[in-house]
Amino acid sequence: MAKKIQITETVLRDAHQSLIATRMPIEDMLPILPKLDEVGFYSLECWGGATFDACIRFLNEDPWERLRIIRKNCPKTKLQMLFRGQNMLGYRHYADDVLEYFVQRSVANGIDVIRIFDALNDIKNLKTAISAAKVAKKENPNVEAQVAMSYTTGPVFTTQYYADYAKRIEDAGADSICIKDMAALLTPYYTAELVEAIEKAVKIPVQIHTHYTSGLASMCLLKGIEAGADRIDTAMSPLANGTSHAPTESMVAALQGTEYDTGIDLVKLSEIREYFMGLREKYIKSGLLDPKMLATDAKALIYQVPGGMLSNLLKQLKDAGKSDKLTEVLEEVPRVRKDAGYPPLVTPTSQIVGTQAVFNVILGERYKMCNGQFKDLVAGKYGTTPVPIDPKFRKKIIGDQKPVECRPADLIEPELEKLRAEIPQWIEQEEDVLTYAQFPEVAPKFFKARRDKKIGINPDADIKNKVHPV
Ligand code: CO
Secondary structure, eight states: OOOOOEEEEOTTTHHHHHHSTTOOOHHHHGGGHHHHHHSOOSEEEEEETTHHHHIIIIIOOOHHHHHHHHHHHOSSSEEEEEEOGGGTTSSSOOOHHHHHHHHHHHHHTTOOEEEEEOTTOOGGGTHHHHHHHHHHHHHOTTOEEEEEEEOOOSTTOOHHHHHHHHHHHHHTTOSEEEEEETTOOOOHHHHHHHHHHHHHHOOSOEEEEEOOTTSOHHHHHHHHHHTTOOEEEEBOGGGOSTTSOOBHHHHHHHHTTSTTOOOOOHHHHHHHHHHHHHHHHHHHHHTSSOGGGGSOOTHHHHHOOOHHHHHHHHHHHHHTTOGGGHHHHHHHHHHHHHHTTOOOSOTTHHHHHHHHHHHHHHTSSTTSSOOHHHHHHHTTTTOOOSSOOOHHHHHHHHTTOOOOOSOGGGGSOOOHHHHHHHOGGGOSSTTHHHHHHHOTTHHHHHHHHHHHHHTTOOTTOBTTTTBOOO
């Protein structure tokens, strides 16, 4: 029986998040959106993840307006976002009222598929997001609550662990499941074993998300498809490979004429490739895209840390004048991870564990200093860790403070109205309160720049000498 494999195209989100620090502005997307909409992709991943932060922090772009523009230019294809469960797109846990409103506004502005994950694979942290998506589905039948399992390795992370977690995800009401291999740790034959076990455990569609870092992604996807996966994530070739994904054209070509044929036309893809090739050249010329990012590097398999985390560690060490300590830090990361209950390394746990490993190495004494986030992780404020934390270690880090055992968001009072009351002067649209909720420091600066632009104040103007550059 023929089974059409569906493709999620990531060029508008994860591909540029992985290669150029999420700096693709809407102007670079706009000319090609109508063509992307004609291909017949299952979905276009274009929002969430780091795009929101990058929009307001670096690009001076309203992320909500970006979403509306993409929706208007891609009326046929499902639009997809990446969503960090109870952390939404920020770095802390939010009250349920804020999360529910965020999901509602995301759908109202054009999102169909919400890919929800939790850094600790704690199902408690996914509940509200799944039910909020279900509520939105009543308005828009295209809405899909997809839950992604953060894939990692370690003593508890057996095939059985993922099969059991998949079952719990299905029972929680998810419409589909994604294996989210953010650190490019999957290998082809293991992918087959994993997909087969998950397919046995659940009836909902299974999607694979992996990165090309160690050069294995397309093989993993192929073995996963043969084992029963329904959907794969790929990226248009000019922004594929390296720390990004397997090239869309190659995967479509590999499956063409087989029982897994995607039905996608390679000629259409080649026109789109031409456009993105121009962007690739532009980004290389401007220095935004470092060709090193496009090279294959199996280091990820050795150190088991995501690419973004590796460059963060290196930057932290450089800033401290200790670049020579990278190997020691990379050896310390698994030890910190073990102490902290084996969290998968993905935002925000990758930053928390990485920073602690840096402290432990450069201060010459383990846990001499801990930042608040590490204490919160150990105190259970991010949820239940995959392995229970040793009570002795916990006491050393948080003293006699009582660890959180319930769902962390149950301890947060409703906060939407309070947040709204903090920024009446900046609200131009309903969604602004959600932008502010997630980035309370950056959002006001963005709101001010947006207003200045509207009333014609040039930020480069020399106010004192009344000179406006032309
Ligand atoms: Co990714």
